[in-house]
Amino acid sequence: MILYWHRRDLRGTDNRGLARAVSLSADPVVPVFVFDPIILEHASPVRVACLLEALEGLREWYRERGSDLLVARGEASDVLPRLAAEHDIDAVVWAEDYSGLARERDRAVTAALEDDGVACETVHDAIHHEPGSITPNEGDHYSVFSYFWKKWRDREKREPVEPPAADALADVMGEPLPSRSELGFDEPTATPQSVTQAAARERVTEFCSEPIYRYADDRDKPAIDGTSRLSPHLKWGTIGIREVYEATERAAERAETDDDRESVTAFQRQLAWREFYAHVLAFNPETVTENFSGYEHAIPWRNDPDELEAWKAGETGYPIVDAGMRQLRSEGWMHNRVRMLVASFLTKDLLIDWREGYDWFRRNLADHETANDVGGWQWAGSTGTDAQPYFRVFNPVKQGREYDPNADYIREYVPELEAVPADTIHDWPALESDRRVTLAPSYPAPIVDHGERRERAIAAFEQARGE
Template sequence: MDTIFWFRRDLRLFNNFALYDAIEQGAKHAVFYITPVQWKNHGVAAIQVDLLKRRLVYLGNLLAKHGIKLHVLQSDDYQSCVEQLIKFCAANQVKKIFANKEYEINEQLRDTQFLSLADKQDCSVYLYDGDLIAPPGTVTTKSGDMYKVFTPFKNEWLKQHQDSHFYFKALPDTFSEIEWIEPELLKSDNSSQKWPVDDESLSHVIQRFIDEKLSSYKESRDFPAIKGTSGLSPYLALGIVSTYQLVAMVQQQHVDVLTSAKSNLFTWVNELVWREFYRHLLVAFPQLNKYQNFNQKYDSVQWRENEPEFNAWCEGKTGYPLVDAAMRQLKETGWMHNRLRMVVASFLTKHLLIDWRKGERFFMKHLIDGDLASNNGGWQWAASTGCDAQPYFRIFNPITQSERFDPNGEFIRKYVPELKNVPDKQIHFPHKYLASIGCDSVYWPAIVDHKAARQRALDAFKV
């Protein structure tokens, strides 16, 4: 074999420069490791595993059309993965391995171990920063430190890249087709079937978003009843698409998007820069991988242990319709609108004063787009314990959030059908209305009073 490519969370042929270099070095084989025990330990959602398997089936067939054989192998965890891959390389006379880096601490430890063993076997390993436009450590203050606030990070990121012209690149079609047989390991339960995995469909989704929704994204992105977001987060989480690819596709129609940071068009690209920011943080502050507060002064916050209230939050039975609708959307679909992620995270950590780590793990267990850096960053932002986080005294009011972002109750009615007949004005907190018509048993009572819960949170965080 001589040269192979090691797929991780970079399951794409577009703009996968590590793969292209491997092919230039003669690679006609690639490997991917299924690691069920490791995924379980990391709390990876079953729906995300299903999406990954479906994508691997598609990828294996696509690679075969280019003369590249994908070997899908299984090991329990990263330790056994390293051991098995070293044996695989020895058995097949592999001397060069190309791969893209992963930034989580367990993944970095895996690669450190693999690099050491590969070196002893006289095997060269080439690792690329294929998940990011700006590699970790390249966007820093003048003193070389990682930024602790997003806006100056973004400004420096733009300073370095605003004159760059990103280009869209596909795998060259230069190889003869080979046969690829789908492994039994990739048997799917189709729980993710609503999410297409073929490049044709994804390219259409991306292009349609750029053509039809990008210009109005800033105004529509916060309304869950409107399909105003790109819906690409599951594909970014698995590397099916990359930040580089998305920026390149935007630049094809809006060449000056990176030099117009205050324009509506940049608002969506700004979210991609947030994604890079959270990854840089994960590398610069490894304790984030271990569920520690970024801001250690909040280590003294006394979180409440209240399983009934936590379970009510999980089940969408808090008595606050927007919170309940959001949680039911997550459990039914494996995805949640970003505005609602902030609302439910604020509710758990401030209204219920329950540790953000419990919410973060619950999200990972259910999200099709589960991603440690973004999930951890988002939860610590909402809990006020993170980097450039929401100040502890700014607490989302779930009722006014509902009135503002779901004014007609359209989203609420979709996921909380027991409120389908409640008038628009009353649906955001319907208890008095339901009691007035003798139907108060239709919907769950509020598990906490907003005003009292807000004061309790303020007192806890002041300490």
Template sequence: MQVFWHRRDLRTTDNLGLAAAADAGDAVPVFCFDDAVLEHAAPPRVAFVLDALADLRERYRELGSDLVVRRGDASAVIPDVAREFDADRVVWNHDYSGLADERDEAVRAALDEQDTRHEAFHDAVLHRPGEIRTNAGDPYSVYTYFWKKWTDREKTDSAPEPDAEALADVAGDDLPSASDLGFEEPDGAIPEAGTEAARDRLESFCEDGIYRYADRRDYPADENTSRLSADLKFGTIGVREVYERTEDAMADADSEGARESVEEFQQQLAWREFYAQVLYFNQSVVTENFKDYENPIEWRDDPEGLQAWKDGETGYPIVDAGMRQLREEAFMHNRVRMIVAAFLTKDLLVDWREGYDWFRERLVDHDTANDNGGWQWAASTGTDAQPYFRIFNPTTQGERFDPDADYIKAYVPELRDVPADDIHDWPDLSLSERRSLAPDYPDPIVDHSERREEAIETFERARGDD
């Protein structure tokens, strides 16, 4: 028998590790709620995982097998399961965070002690970390050059679902509830989890939205994005299946603009792998700046400003809309993620780690590599980051990407009866004008022009400029 250990790959199709285990026959599917991992979890992600596991278990039952579910230290649980089923090999797919590395090393050591073979596969990415390097042999720290090689590399084909006879006939287990795991129900709505739901999202996007992606992806009211981030994070759909579907969309494109738009979406898959590589080779970026400055950055200790940002009460409408979307949906549009991150780190000059931690608590699609990369990009501390002197103006960002204020009005009810021009002019309106238009919406908590200059001076001091 073979044990296949599910982690961030909650699917039966296009699962390289599962396919390899099933090739040897009698594969036993296992999921372990690891207490060390749960310490870093949050209600939205726990809810999504539980729904995804229910879907996965149902699929295994349709195939004549079932999902074995355990809880505890993976380095004890996985060897125990291998002994329970007299398995001669345990198979899993790689994860690339430091926490996962420590866990997997402990599991490998425990399996070695009992002479159980083990094997891991690169499944979550099209190209494993370190496969794409500079001509000098170093990992890339600039995305553009990484992308050029990524797009030229041959991609592995998706793996078929195992046949029923390749899976072990085992009795599965009940799934715990969120409260059993020590979590409350999430505040906001969580997207439907599972492979079919992910495929529906992919198919809907590739039929239409992917051809407008390049032009409209930055406009949050359009919702012209795939919404596959949580699916890719937890592997309810395989990245090879996603890429192959985008290649089909490329073949069906009827104009050069449509083909460029499909490529723009494929670039997001490459960004995902670029940040996975950055994390893999630089585990310290989770808590430390990737970019070295001559002097420490003088972040502000501003608990009131930080709380206003978390609550969506900054008085900058596009920022507040994003933070309220996060609260209501455990999700935020990517352009708005950049805007709110820039506001926290440049307008408020609050340490990016505060924002990263809040996103980790609130996002259903939180991914260590992607979120860390995004936050350090906005803070001008990361690899290939936004230059410190290019500071988003939240007002002009709102005017450009939400010109009719449709997105803002969807999440900031205090402003629903206010004309779009006044919403975008909110920081420049007089106090009496603001009170007349929307008495319940807050005044701006900072002056952007002043804070912009202060941020530039702060980073110049960190650089050691005279």
């Protein structure tokens, strides 16, 4: 028999790993998920809540087909050999993950299984093109996205994989899922969106029916539901990347104008960014803690603890920055334009190490993916691959005016400003102290002067670069 090990592919449809497991033997496949304490050590309450919801949905999917999802707790390198012995397993199959932590775990699992005479096979499933398949003439990966994108968009994509037939799945009965508290996690402060296979498919259908044609224009406006909101589903694998891409291709075929088609391409470009960062991480696992750029110890980060806490709490006195940080705490998600803005504010205005921001996002984002978040934070901090130039510092006042002109997004997450006119909200850092107190006595004054901090950040990076 074959055992299929689910990790971050919590679905039955368009699952290349599961399909491969089914193809290896005439015997039914035994599906399993392992709560590994080594992995859970890096988890958070909001992500464990999403994980349990996605697993409950996956378990129901198996039960509808007369099977079940086995669940076990313990280090995977101990648990999987034990399950293989119990079920007379010949081989274990799983889908690749690209972080250093995941690969270290997988090496330990492979060694333990092979010591017991159990074969192991891995499948690339989470991205279209596995690391090492899109490369420059010299080198193992691209470090500039535009070059990667040119090859990615022209490279043939695999079609979605059909789900296995019911009789290809083993008639097993799993133990109940552990509770969040049994796994050692508190109740999350955020209420994230639903993360199930059904919710993922519904969201893809909805997004590709109409909003995708406005994506190029709406994606930067946080008050508008103009993004796909698929990131949690891609993170947990409640939908396959091939199914998502196929839906965008069908949308492109239905497009009535060139602008519509360009908008679809703009969204596909975001899928390519996700894959670009996965390739970078696969070849540079050390970038989770080290600057890709190389000038590791030269940047004079200030790391002021009070300013860091104000940023985390959404109490910086810059309304759109605070709205984003409060959305994160409330929903376990943040609009992408605002993610870039709050990251720039932390690393440039506050001159706080990007790793502090990465760690906060890791703990609070429902859609945290190591590759995406490391890549995004190093981009904002001007230390990564294809990073934002160090002298480009987002102006939070201008960003608020441009992308949330009516301050609808700000008011939603910063209720202290609910009765304040939009222009005044955007002018908040420049207002006299007495006027701020009159308008919104419970909302803070700006903790820094953006203009002064911008000049300081540029000077600090120039010094670090030896310019």
